[in-house]
Amino acid sequence: MFSLLGKVSLVTGAGSGIGQAIALLFARQGAFVWVVDRNAAAAESTVAAIRAAGGQGEAIAVDVSDPAATLALASRIPQVDLLVNNAGIGHVGNLLGTAAEDLDRLHAVNVRGPFNLCKTFVPGMLERRAGSVINLASIGGVLAVRDRLAYTITKHAVVGLTKALALDHSHTGVRFNAICPGRVETPFVKARIAEYPDPQKAYAEMASTQLNGRMARPEEIAAAALYLAADESAMVTGSTLLIDGGWSAGK
Numbered sequence: 001m002f003s004l005l006g007k008v009s010l011v012t013g014a015g016s017g018i019g020q021a022i023a024l025l026f027a028r029q030g031a032f033v034w035v036v037d038r039n040a041a042a043a044e045s046t047v048a049a050i051r052a053a054g055g056q057g058e059a060i061a062v063d064v065s066d067p068a069a070t071l072a073l074a075s076r077i078p079q080v081d082l083l084v085n086n087a088g089i090g091h092v093g094n095l096l097g098t099a100a101e102d103l104d105r106l107h108a109v110n111v112r113g114p115f116n117l118c119k120t121f122v123p124g125m126l127e128r129r130a131g132s133v134i135n136l137a138s139i140g141g142v143l144a145v146r147d148r149l150a151y152t153i154t155k156h157a158v159v160g161l162t163k164a165l166a167l168d169h170s171h172t173g174v175r176f177n178a179i180c181p182g183r184v185e186t187p188f189v190k191a192r193i194a195e196y197p198d199p200q201k202a203y204a205e206m207a208s209t210q211l212n213g214r215m216a217r218p219e220e221i222a223a224a225a226l227y228l229a230a231d232e233s234a235m236v237t238g239s240t241l242l243i244d245g246g247w248s249a250g251k
């Protein structure tokens with residue numbers, strides 16, 4: 001079920017957290033994985049884990065917000081069948097705590113990043129009339145998240161990007177979908193929780209926004225990415241798949 005044998009995938013931000021879990025799962029299901037991250041050592045360690053498990057992949061250190069660098073990837077990578085735009089950054093603050101520079105910084109990575117990678121690899125998919133693009137948005141792409149103004153703006157833009165691409169191009173057979181996780185226990189989130197005076201209380205508070213009272217594991221997000229990458233999801237395009245433990249259901 002959900003074999004990716006013979007597919008070439010590229011996962012951004014695959015040096016850590018959700019991106020790493022997606023890269024490992026795609027490799028396990030038979031895909032070659034280009035592991036892209038601005039942190040070269042992190043990308044290499046994901047590739048080492050892929051190879052140790054018998055999979056195939058290669059690391060590339062690139063900042064997805066750099067249009068020249070992302071465009072240059074095309075000369076090294078002739079074909080990508082599965083593009084996962086996962087690299088993203090956050091910022092805590094409401095309007096008073098958000099500078100224009102904060103918004104620009106998040107926009108460059110969270111919105112221009114996926115846009116840059118699509119500019120590089122979607123034309124080839126359109127020519128081949130096959131491909132799946134998966135953008136990591138967030139619950140913040142569907143609902144406003146308190147004190148996360150810049151993050152909410154940029155993740156709503158990721159959902160908009162996904163829907164617009166699906167509308168313009170899905171008649172070609174290329175699909176575009178967004179995954180919207182609630183809170184996920186990644187190394188980044190764990191490190192932030194550890195900084196609180198009472199980490200257990202901080203975890204419980206963050207987890208309590210989700211009706212089931214816990215955060216997701218990165219592997220639970222990777223499973224959704226696998227479905228959206230696989231041919232079994234051929235009818236799914238332009239969708240925003242919420243994986244939020246019920247957060248968006250109401251309160």
Ligand SMILES: NC(=O)c1ccc[n+]([C@@H]2O[C@H](COP(=O)([O-])OP(=O)(O)OC[C@H]3O[C@@H](n4cnc5c(N)ncnc54)[C@H](O)[C@@H]3O)[C@@H](O)[C@H]2O)c1
Binds near residue numbers: 088137183
């Ligand atoms: N963790 C959560 O609770 C959560 C919830 C909803 C959505 N998301 C989204 O999922 C994605 C992954 O989140 P995570 O928690 O796994 O993050 P993480 O911080 O654990 O990992 C992100 C990876 O992306 C890389 N990266 C950051 N900026 C980059 C850039 N400009 N170019 C290339 N690589 C870059 C980092 O080096 C890191 O390896 C993000 O888009 C995030 O917004 C996360």
